[in-house]
Structure formats: structure tokens, C-alpha cells
Amino acid sequence: MKVDLEKFSRASKSDFLGNKKLKEKLKSTKPKNLDSIFLQHHEDAFSEINCLDCANCCKTTSPIFIQTDIDRLAKVFRMKSSQFIDEYLHRDEESDYVLNSSPCAFLGLDNKCLVYEDRPKACREYPHTNRKNMLGVLDLSLKNTLICPAVFKIFYEIGKDYRK
Incomplete structure (x- = not known):
């Protein structure tokens, strides 16, 4: 499904307060099956939405780079970690x-990651909706x-x- 980022941006901003209320309700009720609820909806959403049709995360935000990410990517580019930091971070x-x-310096024109196999841990785990302890990442x-x-x-x- 092709993603209209302008339409998405308007809708997500419009629904943000409702989503904030939902987050607060989930935090207060602490459903025991929250991880499995998120996992099921994560799988359903990503069966319809292809990241390569969007790449909004790569276009608008930055992952956090931990030292192992920096060292790994510096090696890929045949530079010292300090050089990688100076150039990109x-x-x-x-x-x-x-x-x-x-957008991310490693995002290709086709929305493909140029360092996909070596991408940062934060990119590998994004958007964090298929993990354990969803209660702990509801704010994110x-x-x-x-x-x-x-x-x-x-x-x-x-x-x-x-929301009933």
C-alpha cells in the first residue's frame, strides 16, 4: 500500500490526543496480554504497509548510534570510529x-538503506511494536x-x- 505522507501527517497529528489517552489507559490498566496485542497488530500493519514505500523514519528522524554501531559502520566505510563520528554524527x-x-545519509533514492546489513541497532528494532514489555515503551x-x-x-x- 503506497503511503501518502502528507495525509498521514495530518491524520496522525489530528489523532494524537486520542492516541495519548489510549496510551494513558493502557498504562493505567496494564493489560497482561499487551505484548501479544501489539504483536498481532504489528504483524497485521506490516502485512499492509511496506517500509520501502514510506521510509518516513529515515527521512525525518535519527536513530541513536551506540558505540558498537559506530565501530561497525566505520569499518564498513574503512575509516576510524572518530572519523565516522566527525563526518556523520x-x-x-x-x-x-x-x-x-x-534524511539519513545512508538512505537511497529508492528508500533502501545503503548500509542495511550493518544498520544501527535502533534501526533494526524500529518501530519497537513487536517486542516484549510494550508497557515500558508506550511513550516512545x-x-x-x-x-x-x-x-x-x-x-x-x-x-x-x-476507546469505549
Whole structure:
């Protein structure tokens, strides 16, 4: 399914307060099966949405680069880790290494990652909706409803059962 990023952006901003209420309800009720609920909706959403049709995460945000990511990518580019940092990264307000700019320097024109096999851990795990302890990443997942159409869809589907 082709993603209209402008339409998605309007819808995700419009529904953000409702999604925030859903997040608060999930945090307060702490459903025991929350991980499996998210996993099922994650699988359904990604059966319809192809990341290569979107790549909004790569176009608008930066993953956090941990030292092992930096070392691995520096090796790929045959440079020292310090050179990789100087060329591609800076520290954000939380002292994490992030990309200097958006879109990601490693995003191809076809939305394919040029370093896919060696991409940072944060990219491998994004959007974090198919993991254990979803309760612990609900704040992050709420933010991701504004970035990832699949996460937005996951919240929408879960909300059908919880917004009553």
C-alpha cells in the first residue's frame, strides 16, 4: 500500500490526543496480554504497509548510534570510529550520538538503506511494536505514531477495543 505522507501527517497529528489517552489507559490498566496485542497488530500493519514505500523514519528522524554501531559502520566505510563520528554524527541534548541531518545519509533514492546489513541497532528494532514489555515503551510508541504509519495504524486498531 503506497503511503501518502502528507495525509498521514495530518491524520496522525489530528489523532494524537486520542492516541495519548489510549496510551494513558493502557498504562493505567496494564493489560497482561499487551505484548501479544501489539504483536498481532504489528504483524497485521506490516502485512499492509511496506517500509520501502514510506521510509518516513529515515527521512525525518535519527536513530541513536551506540558505540558498537559506530565501530561497525566505520569499518564498513574503512575509516576510524572518530572519523565516522566527525563526518556523520553529533551528540544530542541527551548526549546520545545521532545523525547530523535528515534524511539519513545512508538512505537511497529508492528508500533502501545503503548500509542495511550493518544498520544501527535502533534501526533494526524500529518501530519497537513487536517486542516484549510494550508497557515500558508506550511513550516512545506514542511519539512514533507521528512518524510511522504502521504504528499509527496499530494504535488505531488497538483503540477500537479500548476507546469505549
